[in-house]
Amino acid sequence: MYTITKISEIIESHIYDIKIPLSMKEEIINNYKLEPHGQVKEYWINNVKIISNNDGFLFDYFIDENSEIDHDLNILIEKYKKVESQSFNFYDSDIEEEYELYQKKNKEYLVQMKIYEKYLVLELSSENLSEIKNNIL
Numbered sequence: 001m002y003t004i005t006k007i008s009e010i011i012e013s014h015i016y017d018i019k020i021p022l023s024m025k026e027e028i029i030n031n032y033k034l035e036p037h038g039q040v041k042e043y044w045i046n047n048v049k050i051i052s053n054n055d056g057f058l059f060d061y062f063i064d065e066n067s068e069i070d071h072d073l074n075i076l077i078e079k080y081k082k083v084e085s086q087s088f089n090f091y092d093s094d095i096e097e098e099y100e101l102y103q104k105k106n107k108e109y110l111v112q113m114k115i116y117e118k119y120l121v122l123e124l125s126s127e128n129l130s131e132i133k134n135n136i137l
Contacts, residue, residue, distance in 0.1 A: 002129045004136055005076040006122040007069070016069060016076065019119035028122060032111045034102035040114075044095040048085050053101070059085040075136055077129070109135065 043050040099114040109126035124132040
């Protein structure tokens with residue numbers, strides 16, 4: 001599985017900023033025909049990502065394989081394996097984020113725009129890297 005995250009600024013060869021200005025929100029929604037999916041709370045405990053949304057809790061275990069920056073396209077490319085994890089009770093997490101989610105899924109890839117208080121993040125995910133590379137803004 002691959003996820004591409006749009007980089008707003010490359011600071012140094014391996015230092016980058018993925019925060020896109022909120023002023024781009026409507027352009028991204030219109031370009032990808034994104035639909036609102038409500039508020040999401042995302043937790044990370046080691047390599048387990050826990051999503052809390054209107055559907056309940058989802059637990060997924062991520063095995064990182066590779067990550068690289070494509071300087072020509074200004075994108076971060078992450079390759080990983082995702083395995084559904086058994087649910088468990090937790091009190092503390094390594095990371096906790098809350099955002100408004102817009103997304104669109106077609107047969108080839110999933111586009112997600114995560115809107116935080118002062119910025120947004122754009123991600124495209126698929127099994128087919130070339131498909132999502134061809135569709136990034």
